[in-house]
Amino acid sequence: MDDQRHDERPIGLFDSGVGGLTVLEAVARRFPEESFLYLGDTARVPYGTKSARTVERYTLQVADCLLRRGVKGLVVACNTASALGLAALRAQSPVPVIGVIEPGCRAAAAARPDGGQPARVGVIGTRSTVASGAYPYHLAMLDPSIQVISLACPLFVPLVEEGWVDHPAVRMIVTDTLTPLFTQRLDALILGCTHYPVLKGVIAETMGVRVALIDSSAAVADELSRHLGGLIAPAPRGAAQRLAFLVTDVADRFKETATRFISGIAVEAVEVVDL
Protein backbone atom coordinates (compact mmCIF):
# COMPACT_ATOMS: atom_id res chain seq x y z
CA MET A 1 0.00 0.00 0.00
CA ASP A 2 2.59 2.51 1.14
CA ASP A 3 4.75 1.84 -1.93
CA GLN A 4 2.10 3.22 -4.23
CA ARG A 5 2.38 6.64 -2.70
CA HIS A 6 6.11 6.89 -3.42
CA ASP A 7 7.76 7.69 -6.72
CA GLU A 8 11.52 7.56 -7.21
CA ARG A 9 11.45 9.40 -10.55
CA PRO A 10 13.19 12.78 -10.59
CA ILE A 11 11.52 16.18 -10.64
CA GLY A 12 12.34 18.13 -13.80
CA LEU A 13 13.50 21.71 -13.40
CA PHE A 14 14.43 24.06 -16.18
CA ASP A 15 15.70 27.51 -17.02
CA SER A 16 16.91 29.36 -20.10
CA GLY A 17 20.46 28.89 -18.82
CA VAL A 18 22.25 28.73 -15.48
CA GLY A 19 19.99 31.11 -13.50
CA GLY A 20 17.62 28.36 -12.39
CA LEU A 21 20.45 26.69 -10.50
CA THR A 22 19.68 29.10 -7.62
CA VAL A 23 16.26 27.42 -7.46
CA LEU A 24 17.74 23.93 -7.83
CA GLU A 25 20.06 24.57 -4.91
CA ALA A 26 17.13 25.62 -2.69
CA VAL A 27 14.94 22.61 -3.52
CA ALA A 28 17.78 20.05 -3.49
CA ARG A 29 18.75 21.17 0.02
CA ARG A 30 15.18 21.24 1.27
CA PHE A 31 14.31 17.77 -0.13
CA PRO A 32 17.47 15.68 0.27
CA GLU A 33 15.75 12.43 -0.77
CA GLU A 34 14.29 13.81 -4.00
CA SER A 35 16.18 13.54 -7.29
CA PHE A 36 16.23 16.34 -9.85
CA LEU A 37 16.87 16.54 -13.57
CA TYR A 38 17.92 20.07 -14.57
CA LEU A 39 17.77 21.38 -18.13
CA GLY A 40 19.47 24.66 -19.11
CA ASP A 41 18.52 25.85 -22.62
CA THR A 42 22.00 27.34 -23.06
CA ALA A 43 21.78 27.35 -26.88
CA ARG A 44 18.89 29.81 -26.78
CA VAL A 45 19.59 31.85 -23.64
CA PRO A 46 18.51 34.62 -22.99
CA TYR A 47 14.72 34.20 -23.08
CA GLY A 48 14.15 37.65 -21.56
CA THR A 49 14.58 39.54 -24.82
CA LYS A 50 12.38 37.24 -26.91
CA SER A 51 8.69 37.47 -27.87
CA ALA A 52 5.85 35.76 -25.99
CA ARG A 53 5.24 33.37 -28.87
CA THR A 54 8.88 32.30 -29.06
CA VAL A 55 9.25 31.83 -25.30
CA GLU A 56 6.05 29.76 -25.17
CA ARG A 57 7.33 27.52 -27.96
CA TYR A 58 10.71 27.05 -26.25
CA THR A 59 9.01 26.29 -22.91
CA LEU A 60 6.90 23.50 -24.46
CA GLN A 61 9.93 22.00 -26.26
CA VAL A 62 12.07 21.95 -23.11
CA ALA A 63 9.25 20.48 -20.99
CA ASP A 64 8.68 17.82 -23.64
CA CYS A 65 12.35 16.79 -23.45
CA LEU A 66 12.13 16.40 -19.65
CA LEU A 67 8.81 14.54 -19.84
CA ARG A 68 10.27 12.05 -22.32
CA ARG A 69 12.94 11.31 -19.72
CA GLY A 70 10.27 10.44 -17.18
CA VAL A 71 9.96 13.24 -14.62
CA LYS A 72 7.16 13.17 -12.06
CA GLY A 73 6.73 16.95 -11.88
CA LEU A 74 8.02 20.11 -13.56
CA VAL A 75 9.45 23.26 -12.00
CA VAL A 76 9.74 26.16 -14.45
CA ALA A 77 12.71 27.85 -12.74
CA CYS A 78 12.77 30.80 -15.13
CA ASN A 79 10.64 33.88 -14.64
CA THR A 80 10.32 34.66 -18.35
CA ALA A 81 9.20 31.10 -19.18
CA SER A 82 6.84 31.16 -16.18
CA ALA A 83 5.38 34.48 -17.28
CA LEU A 84 4.90 33.54 -20.94
CA GLY A 85 4.79 29.74 -21.20
CA LEU A 86 3.18 28.41 -18.02
CA ALA A 87 -0.46 28.53 -19.12
CA ALA A 88 0.22 26.61 -22.35
CA LEU A 89 2.42 24.11 -20.52
CA ARG A 90 -0.14 23.47 -17.75
CA ALA A 91 -2.83 22.91 -20.38
CA GLN A 92 -0.96 19.95 -21.84
CA SER A 93 1.40 18.58 -19.17
CA PRO A 94 0.56 15.11 -17.79
CA VAL A 95 2.42 15.97 -14.54
CA PRO A 96 2.02 18.93 -12.11
CA VAL A 97 3.78 22.17 -13.11
CA ILE A 98 5.17 24.71 -10.62
CA GLY A 99 6.23 28.18 -11.80
CA VAL A 100 8.32 30.78 -9.97
CA ILE A 101 5.95 33.73 -10.22
CA GLU A 102 3.00 32.68 -8.03
CA PRO A 103 5.26 31.55 -5.12
CA GLY A 104 7.22 34.82 -5.33
CA CYS A 105 3.99 36.83 -5.28
CA ARG A 106 2.74 34.99 -2.20
CA ALA A 107 5.99 35.78 -0.37
CA ALA A 108 5.80 39.44 -1.41
CA ALA A 109 2.13 39.79 -0.42
CA ALA A 110 3.11 38.69 3.09
CA ALA A 111 5.41 41.72 3.42
CA ARG A 112 3.10 44.04 5.37
CA PRO A 113 4.04 47.67 5.87
CA ASP A 114 3.69 49.51 9.21
CA GLY A 115 0.41 51.28 9.89
CA GLY A 116 -1.90 49.09 7.85
CA GLN A 117 -1.24 50.83 4.51
CA PRO A 118 -1.57 48.74 1.34
CA ALA A 119 1.76 47.10 0.53
CA ARG A 120 3.89 48.73 -2.16
CA VAL A 121 5.74 46.01 -4.06
CA GLY A 122 8.45 46.53 -6.66
CA VAL A 123 9.21 43.92 -9.32
CA ILE A 124 12.44 43.76 -11.31
CA GLY A 125 12.87 41.31 -14.17
CA THR A 126 13.78 40.90 -17.80
CA ARG A 127 12.12 43.04 -20.44
CA SER A 128 9.80 40.17 -21.48
CA THR A 129 8.80 39.29 -17.91
CA VAL A 130 7.95 42.91 -17.12
CA ALA A 131 6.11 43.40 -20.44
CA SER A 132 3.99 40.29 -19.74
CA GLY A 133 2.35 41.87 -16.70
CA ALA A 134 2.42 38.46 -14.98
CA TYR A 135 3.57 39.83 -11.60
CA PRO A 136 0.98 42.65 -11.29
CA TYR A 137 -1.69 40.16 -12.38
CA HIS A 138 -0.83 37.51 -9.78
CA LEU A 139 -0.26 40.07 -7.02
CA ALA A 140 -3.69 41.58 -7.71
CA MET A 141 -5.23 38.12 -7.48
CA LEU A 142 -3.75 37.77 -3.98
CA ASP A 143 -4.56 41.29 -2.80
CA PRO A 144 -6.04 43.94 -5.12
CA SER A 145 -4.90 46.75 -2.80
CA ILE A 146 -1.20 46.03 -3.43
CA GLN A 147 0.47 48.72 -5.49
CA VAL A 148 2.98 47.30 -7.97
CA ILE A 149 5.87 49.16 -9.57
CA SER A 150 7.71 47.17 -12.29
CA LEU A 151 11.12 47.83 -13.82
CA ALA A 152 13.05 45.93 -16.49
CA CYS A 153 16.78 45.47 -15.74
CA PRO A 154 18.04 43.99 -19.03
CA LEU A 155 21.76 44.25 -18.28
CA PHE A 156 21.69 42.26 -15.02
CA VAL A 157 21.55 38.83 -16.74
CA PRO A 158 24.63 39.33 -18.96
CA LEU A 159 26.58 40.80 -16.00
CA VAL A 160 25.85 37.68 -13.93
CA GLU A 161 26.36 35.26 -16.84
CA GLU A 162 29.82 36.78 -17.39
CA GLY A 163 30.70 36.75 -13.70
CA TRP A 164 30.79 40.55 -13.24
CA VAL A 165 29.37 40.62 -9.72
CA ASP A 166 31.73 42.41 -7.33
CA HIS A 167 33.14 45.02 -9.71
CA PRO A 168 32.59 48.76 -9.04
CA ALA A 169 31.13 49.08 -12.56
CA VAL A 170 28.40 46.62 -11.56
CA ARG A 171 27.54 48.76 -8.54
CA MET A 172 27.20 51.79 -10.85
CA ILE A 173 24.99 49.91 -13.31
CA VAL A 174 22.78 48.47 -10.55
CA THR A 175 22.40 51.87 -8.86
CA ASP A 176 21.64 53.67 -12.13
CA THR A 177 19.14 51.03 -13.24
CA LEU A 178 17.27 50.96 -9.91
CA THR A 179 17.09 54.77 -9.55
CA PRO A 180 13.39 54.95 -10.63
CA LEU A 181 12.52 52.76 -7.60
CA PHE A 182 14.29 54.87 -4.92
CA THR A 183 11.40 57.29 -4.40
CA GLN A 184 8.67 54.64 -4.49
CA ARG A 185 8.69 53.84 -0.73
CA LEU A 186 8.65 50.10 -1.45
CA ASP A 187 7.89 47.54 1.25
CA ALA A 188 9.23 44.66 -0.81
CA LEU A 189 11.15 44.14 -4.03
CA ILE A 190 10.67 40.89 -5.94
CA LEU A 191 13.86 39.64 -7.63
CA GLY A 192 11.85 38.50 -10.63
CA CYS A 193 14.64 36.69 -12.46
CA THR A 194 16.61 33.68 -11.25
CA HIS A 195 19.89 35.43 -12.05
CA TYR A 196 19.25 38.34 -9.71
CA PRO A 197 19.87 36.57 -6.36
CA VAL A 198 23.55 36.50 -7.41
CA LEU A 199 23.46 40.34 -7.27
CA LYS A 200 21.42 40.37 -4.03
CA GLY A 201 24.18 42.01 -1.96
CA VAL A 202 24.57 44.96 -4.32
CA ILE A 203 20.80 45.31 -4.80
CA ALA A 204 20.25 45.27 -1.00
CA GLU A 205 22.86 47.99 -0.45
CA THR A 206 21.32 50.05 -3.23
CA MET A 207 17.70 49.73 -2.04
CA GLY A 208 18.41 50.07 1.70
CA VAL A 209 17.38 47.92 4.68
CA ARG A 210 13.73 49.04 4.71
CA VAL A 211 12.95 47.12 1.51
CA ALA A 212 12.47 43.34 1.89
CA LEU A 213 14.07 41.48 -1.02
CA ILE A 214 11.99 38.52 -2.20
CA ASP A 215 14.13 35.71 -3.65
CA SER A 216 11.72 33.25 -5.24
CA SER A 217 13.94 30.17 -4.79
CA ALA A 218 12.83 29.78 -1.15
CA ALA A 219 9.22 30.43 -2.15
CA VAL A 220 9.43 27.72 -4.85
CA ALA A 221 10.72 25.25 -2.24
CA ASP A 222 7.65 26.09 -0.09
CA GLU A 223 5.40 25.49 -3.09
CA LEU A 224 7.05 22.16 -3.88
CA SER A 225 6.61 21.08 -0.26
CA ARG A 226 2.84 21.63 -0.65
CA HIS A 227 2.82 19.39 -3.75
CA LEU A 228 4.97 16.54 -2.41
CA GLY A 229 2.69 14.00 -0.83
CA GLY A 230 -0.22 15.60 -2.65
CA LEU A 231 -0.17 15.81 -6.44
CA ILE A 232 3.45 14.63 -6.58
CA ALA A 233 4.32 11.38 -4.77
CA PRO A 234 7.53 11.75 -2.71
CA ALA A 235 10.65 9.62 -3.15
CA PRO A 236 10.89 6.47 -0.99
CA ARG A 237 12.26 7.12 2.51
CA GLY A 238 16.04 7.02 2.62
CA ALA A 239 16.40 7.40 -1.16
CA ALA A 240 19.76 8.74 -2.30
CA GLN A 241 19.46 12.06 -4.12
CA ARG A 242 20.54 12.05 -7.78
CA LEU A 243 21.21 15.30 -9.63
CA ALA A 244 21.64 15.22 -13.40
CA PHE A 245 22.06 18.06 -15.87
CA LEU A 246 21.08 18.58 -19.49
CA VAL A 247 22.13 21.56 -21.60
CA THR A 248 21.39 22.45 -25.21
CA ASP A 249 24.90 23.76 -25.91
CA VAL A 250 28.50 23.89 -24.58
CA ALA A 251 28.55 21.71 -21.46
CA ASP A 252 32.01 22.85 -20.26
CA ARG A 253 31.06 26.47 -19.95
CA PHE A 254 27.88 25.52 -18.08
CA LYS A 255 29.93 23.76 -15.39
CA GLU A 256 32.28 26.73 -15.06
CA THR A 257 29.48 29.29 -14.72
CA ALA A 258 27.47 27.00 -12.44
CA THR A 259 30.21 27.06 -9.82
CA ARG A 260 29.83 30.85 -9.65
CA PHE A 261 26.09 30.50 -8.98
CA ILE A 262 25.85 27.75 -6.45
CA SER A 263 28.13 26.38 -3.79
CA GLY A 264 25.99 23.69 -2.19
CA ILE A 265 25.72 21.11 -4.97
CA ALA A 266 28.16 19.58 -7.43
CA VAL A 267 27.45 20.09 -11.13
CA GLU A 268 28.74 16.94 -12.80
CA ALA A 269 27.27 14.56 -15.39
CA VAL A 270 26.29 17.31 -17.83
CA GLU A 271 24.82 15.95 -21.08
CA VAL A 272 24.22 17.97 -24.26
CA VAL A 273 20.80 17.43 -25.88
CA ASP A 274 19.25 18.67 -29.13
CA LEU A 275 15.78 20.18 -28.91
Place this chain on the structure above:
Amino acid sequence: MDDQRHDERPIGLFDSGVGGLTVLEAVARRFPEESFLYLGDTARVPYGTKSARTVERYTLQVADCLLRRGVKGLVVACNTASALGLAALRAQSPVPVIGVIEPGCRAAAAARPDGGQPARVGVIGTRSTVASGAYPYHLAMLDPSIQVISLACPLFVPLVEEGWVDHPAVRMIVTDTLTPLFTQRLDALILGCTHYPVLKGVIAETMGVRVALIDSSAAVADELSRHLGGLIAPAPRGAAQRLAFLVTDVADRFKETATRFISGIAVEAVEVVDL
Protein backbone atom coordinates in the same frame (compact mmCIF):
# COMPACT_ATOMS: atom_id res chain seq x y z
CA MET B 1 24.41 42.20 -74.39
CA ASP B 2 25.04 44.69 -71.63
CA ASP B 3 21.83 43.65 -69.82
CA GLN B 4 23.16 40.19 -69.14
CA ARG B 5 25.92 41.56 -66.98
CA HIS B 6 23.48 43.31 -64.65
CA ASP B 7 21.39 41.78 -61.91
CA GLU B 8 18.79 43.73 -59.97
CA ARG B 9 18.38 41.10 -57.25
CA PRO B 10 19.43 42.18 -53.76
CA ILE B 11 22.56 41.12 -51.91
CA GLY B 12 21.76 39.19 -48.73
CA LEU B 13 23.51 40.28 -45.55
CA PHE B 14 23.07 38.70 -42.15
CA ASP B 15 24.07 38.87 -38.52
CA SER B 16 23.03 37.24 -35.27
CA GLY B 17 21.19 40.46 -34.41
CA VAL B 18 21.61 44.17 -35.02
CA GLY B 19 25.43 44.33 -35.04
CA GLY B 20 25.69 43.67 -38.78
CA LEU B 21 23.83 46.92 -39.45
CA THR B 22 27.20 48.69 -39.10
CA VAL B 23 28.31 46.65 -42.14
CA LEU B 24 25.03 47.27 -43.98
CA GLU B 25 25.43 51.00 -43.51
CA ALA B 26 28.94 50.89 -45.00
CA VAL B 27 27.98 48.86 -48.09
CA ALA B 28 24.65 50.64 -48.69
CA ARG B 29 26.47 53.99 -48.77
CA ARG B 30 29.28 52.73 -50.95
CA PHE B 31 26.96 51.07 -53.52
CA PRO B 32 23.90 53.33 -53.75
CA GLU B 33 22.40 51.43 -56.71
CA GLU B 34 22.60 48.01 -55.05
CA SER B 35 19.69 46.65 -53.03
CA PHE B 36 20.19 44.70 -49.80
CA LEU B 37 18.13 42.20 -47.85
CA TYR B 38 19.24 42.11 -44.20
CA LEU B 39 18.43 39.25 -41.83
CA GLY B 40 18.98 39.57 -38.07
CA ASP B 41 18.61 36.26 -36.20
CA THR B 42 17.21 38.10 -33.18
CA ALA B 43 15.50 34.99 -31.74
CA ARG B 44 18.88 33.28 -31.28
CA VAL B 45 21.24 36.19 -30.60
CA PRO B 46 23.95 36.04 -29.26
CA TYR B 47 25.96 33.59 -31.38
CA GLY B 48 29.21 34.44 -29.59
CA THR B 49 28.57 32.19 -26.59
CA LYS B 50 27.45 29.17 -28.63
CA SER B 51 29.36 26.12 -29.85
CA ALA B 52 30.92 25.76 -33.31
CA ARG B 53 28.39 23.12 -34.31
CA THR B 54 25.42 25.25 -33.30
CA VAL B 55 26.72 28.42 -35.00
CA GLU B 56 27.42 26.49 -38.22
CA ARG B 57 23.88 25.09 -38.22
CA TYR B 58 22.36 28.55 -37.62
CA THR B 59 24.53 30.07 -40.37
CA LEU B 60 23.31 27.53 -42.94
CA GLN B 61 19.65 28.01 -41.91
CA VAL B 62 19.83 31.80 -42.17
CA ALA B 63 21.65 31.67 -45.53
CA ASP B 64 19.04 29.22 -46.82
CA CYS B 65 16.25 31.66 -45.91
CA LEU B 66 17.98 34.48 -47.84
CA LEU B 67 18.74 32.24 -50.82
CA ARG B 68 15.09 31.21 -51.06
CA ARG B 69 14.25 34.91 -51.37
CA GLY B 70 16.56 35.19 -54.35
CA VAL B 71 19.73 37.02 -53.35
CA LYS B 72 22.63 37.26 -55.80
CA GLY B 73 25.35 37.15 -53.16
CA LEU B 74 25.74 36.68 -49.41
CA VAL B 75 27.62 38.83 -46.88
CA VAL B 76 28.09 37.12 -43.51
CA ALA B 77 28.18 40.32 -41.45
CA CYS B 78 28.84 38.51 -38.17
CA ASN B 79 32.32 37.59 -37.00
CA THR B 80 31.22 34.52 -35.07
CA ALA B 81 29.25 33.13 -38.03
CA SER B 82 32.17 34.00 -40.35
CA ALA B 83 34.62 32.24 -38.04
CA LEU B 84 32.55 29.10 -37.54
CA GLY B 85 30.10 28.79 -40.42
CA LEU B 86 31.77 30.24 -43.52
CA ALA B 87 33.53 27.10 -44.76
CA ALA B 88 30.35 25.01 -44.62
CA LEU B 89 28.32 27.79 -46.23
CA ARG B 90 30.81 28.33 -49.09
CA ALA B 91 30.82 24.60 -49.77
CA GLN B 92 27.12 24.61 -50.56
CA SER B 93 26.10 28.15 -51.56
CA PRO B 94 25.12 28.67 -55.21
CA VAL B 95 26.09 32.38 -54.95
CA PRO B 96 29.36 34.05 -53.82
CA VAL B 97 29.85 34.39 -50.05
CA ILE B 98 31.80 37.21 -48.38
CA GLY B 99 32.78 37.01 -44.72
CA VAL B 100 34.03 39.76 -42.41
CA ILE B 101 37.20 38.10 -41.17
CA GLU B 102 39.38 37.95 -44.30
CA PRO B 103 38.69 41.62 -45.23
CA GLY B 104 39.47 42.71 -41.66
CA CYS B 105 42.72 40.74 -41.70
CA ARG B 106 43.82 42.35 -44.98
CA ALA B 107 43.22 45.82 -43.52
CA ALA B 108 45.15 44.91 -40.35
CA ALA B 109 48.07 43.38 -42.27
CA ALA B 110 48.46 46.72 -44.05
CA ALA B 111 49.17 48.44 -40.70
CA ARG B 112 52.98 48.56 -40.85
CA PRO B 113 54.92 49.55 -37.77
CA ASP B 114 57.90 51.95 -37.83
CA GLY B 115 61.35 50.43 -38.31
CA GLY B 116 60.39 47.34 -40.34
CA GLN B 117 59.46 45.21 -37.31
CA PRO B 118 56.81 42.50 -37.83
CA ALA B 119 53.36 43.93 -37.15
CA ARG B 120 51.79 43.18 -33.78
CA VAL B 121 48.03 42.85 -34.22
CA GLY B 122 45.47 42.54 -31.45
CA VAL B 123 42.08 40.91 -32.04
CA ILE B 124 39.06 41.40 -29.80
CA GLY B 125 35.87 39.41 -30.33
CA THR B 126 33.30 37.16 -28.74
CA ARG B 127 34.39 34.10 -26.83
CA SER B 128 33.49 31.80 -29.77
CA THR B 129 35.27 33.94 -32.38
CA VAL B 130 38.45 34.05 -30.30
CA ALA B 131 38.28 30.32 -29.50
CA SER B 132 37.92 29.51 -33.22
CA GLY B 133 41.39 30.86 -34.01
CA ALA B 134 40.03 32.23 -37.31
CA TYR B 135 41.82 35.58 -37.06
CA PRO B 136 45.32 34.20 -36.25
CA TYR B 137 44.84 31.67 -39.06
CA HIS B 138 43.90 34.22 -41.72
CA LEU B 139 46.51 36.76 -40.58
CA ALA B 140 49.21 34.05 -40.80
CA MET B 141 48.06 33.26 -44.35
CA LEU B 142 48.63 36.90 -45.29
CA ASP B 143 51.92 37.34 -43.42
CA PRO B 144 53.37 34.62 -41.18
CA SER B 145 55.57 37.17 -39.37
CA ILE B 146 52.56 39.00 -37.86
CA GLN B 147 52.26 38.44 -34.13
CA VAL B 148 48.65 38.07 -33.02
CA ILE B 149 47.30 38.66 -29.51
CA SER B 150 43.61 37.69 -29.06
CA LEU B 151 41.23 38.64 -26.29
CA ALA B 152 37.55 37.76 -25.74
CA CYS B 153 35.37 40.67 -24.57
CA PRO B 154 32.07 38.90 -23.78
CA LEU B 155 30.35 41.81 -22.07
CA PHE B 156 30.71 44.30 -24.96
CA VAL B 157 27.80 42.84 -27.00
CA PRO B 158 25.17 43.06 -24.22
CA LEU B 159 26.34 46.59 -23.32
CA VAL B 160 25.82 47.73 -26.91
CA GLU B 161 22.59 45.76 -27.38
CA GLU B 162 21.18 47.53 -24.31
CA GLY B 163 22.42 50.96 -25.38
CA TRP B 164 24.98 51.40 -22.57
CA VAL B 165 27.58 53.23 -24.62
CA ASP B 166 28.44 56.59 -23.04
CA HIS B 167 28.08 55.63 -19.37
CA PRO B 168 31.09 55.84 -16.99
CA ALA B 169 30.48 52.19 -16.04
CA VAL B 170 31.06 51.23 -19.67
CA ARG B 171 34.40 53.05 -19.64
CA MET B 172 35.39 51.06 -16.54
CA ILE B 173 34.37 47.75 -18.09
CA VAL B 174 36.15 48.51 -21.39
CA THR B 175 39.33 49.60 -19.60
CA ASP B 176 39.36 46.59 -17.27
CA THR B 177 38.67 44.15 -20.09
CA LEU B 178 41.36 45.56 -22.40
CA THR B 179 44.05 45.76 -19.68
CA PRO B 180 45.88 42.61 -20.92
CA LEU B 181 46.48 44.39 -24.25
CA PHE B 182 48.05 47.59 -22.84
CA THR B 183 51.58 46.19 -22.56
CA GLN B 184 51.51 44.40 -25.92
CA ARG B 185 52.80 47.34 -28.04
CA LEU B 186 50.12 46.72 -30.68
CA ASP B 187 50.28 48.34 -34.11
CA ALA B 188 46.65 47.55 -34.86
CA LEU B 189 43.60 46.25 -33.05
CA ILE B 190 40.92 44.44 -35.03
CA LEU B 191 37.38 45.11 -33.76
CA GLY B 192 36.43 41.51 -34.42
CA CYS B 193 32.71 41.83 -33.75
CA THR B 194 30.21 43.99 -35.61
CA HIS B 195 28.93 45.45 -32.33
CA TYR B 196 32.30 46.88 -31.31
CA PRO B 197 32.42 49.86 -33.72
CA VAL B 198 29.63 51.34 -31.57
CA LEU B 199 32.18 51.43 -28.69
CA LYS B 200 34.99 52.68 -30.95
CA GLY B 201 35.35 56.02 -29.16
CA VAL B 202 35.84 54.44 -25.73
CA ILE B 203 38.12 51.73 -27.13
CA ALA B 204 40.26 54.33 -28.95
CA GLU B 205 40.67 56.41 -25.78
CA THR B 206 41.56 53.29 -23.82
CA MET B 207 44.12 51.96 -26.31
CA GLY B 208 45.70 55.31 -27.21
CA VAL B 209 46.43 56.97 -30.56
CA ARG B 210 49.37 54.71 -31.47
CA VAL B 211 47.07 51.71 -32.08
CA ALA B 212 45.16 51.68 -35.39
CA LEU B 213 41.61 50.42 -34.88
CA ILE B 214 40.42 48.16 -37.71
CA ASP B 215 36.67 48.36 -38.27
CA SER B 216 35.81 45.60 -40.72
CA SER B 217 32.74 47.30 -42.20
CA ALA B 218 34.91 49.46 -44.49
CA ALA B 219 37.03 46.40 -45.35
CA VAL B 220 33.91 44.42 -46.28
CA ALA B 221 32.82 47.25 -48.60
CA ASP B 222 36.25 47.02 -50.31
CA GLU B 223 35.79 43.26 -50.68
CA LEU B 224 32.32 43.65 -52.13
CA SER B 225 33.64 46.18 -54.62
CA ARG B 226 36.08 43.53 -55.88
CA HIS B 227 33.20 41.08 -56.39
CA LEU B 228 30.74 43.45 -58.08
CA GLY B 229 31.29 43.23 -61.81
CA GLY B 230 33.20 40.01 -61.25
CA LEU B 231 31.47 37.08 -59.56
CA ILE B 232 28.45 39.22 -58.65
CA ALA B 233 26.74 41.16 -61.49
CA PRO B 234 26.02 44.76 -60.44
CA ALA B 235 22.57 46.36 -60.41
CA PRO B 236 21.48 48.16 -63.59
CA ARG B 237 22.75 51.75 -63.82
CA GLY B 238 20.44 54.20 -62.12
CA ALA B 239 18.64 51.49 -60.15
CA ALA B 240 16.88 52.73 -56.99
CA GLN B 241 18.30 51.15 -53.84
CA ARG B 242 15.86 48.97 -51.88
CA LEU B 243 16.62 47.97 -48.28
CA ALA B 244 14.48 45.31 -46.63
CA PHE B 245 14.81 43.66 -43.23
CA LEU B 246 13.98 40.24 -41.86
CA VAL B 247 14.20 39.29 -38.19
CA THR B 248 13.46 36.01 -36.42
CA ASP B 249 11.82 37.69 -33.40
CA VAL B 250 10.35 41.00 -32.09
CA ALA B 251 10.46 43.43 -35.01
CA ASP B 252 9.66 46.54 -32.93
CA ARG B 253 12.66 46.23 -30.69
CA PHE B 254 14.90 45.67 -33.73
CA LYS B 255 13.85 49.03 -35.18
CA GLU B 256 14.45 50.81 -31.87
CA THR B 257 17.92 49.31 -31.38
CA ALA B 258 18.80 49.80 -35.04
CA THR B 259 18.46 53.56 -34.71
CA ARG B 260 21.16 53.50 -32.02
CA PHE B 261 23.52 51.66 -34.36
CA ILE B 262 23.16 53.47 -37.63
CA SER B 263 22.21 56.95 -38.64
CA GLY B 264 22.59 56.81 -42.42
CA ILE B 265 19.79 54.49 -43.43
CA ALA B 266 16.15 54.09 -42.47
CA VAL B 267 15.11 50.77 -40.94
CA GLU B 268 11.54 50.25 -42.09
CA ALA B 269 9.67 47.30 -43.61
CA VAL B 270 10.81 44.79 -40.97
CA GLU B 271 9.28 41.34 -41.45
CA VAL B 272 9.39 38.50 -38.90
CA VAL B 273 10.35 35.09 -40.33
CA ASP B 274 10.49 31.59 -38.83
CA LEU B 275 13.65 29.59 -39.45
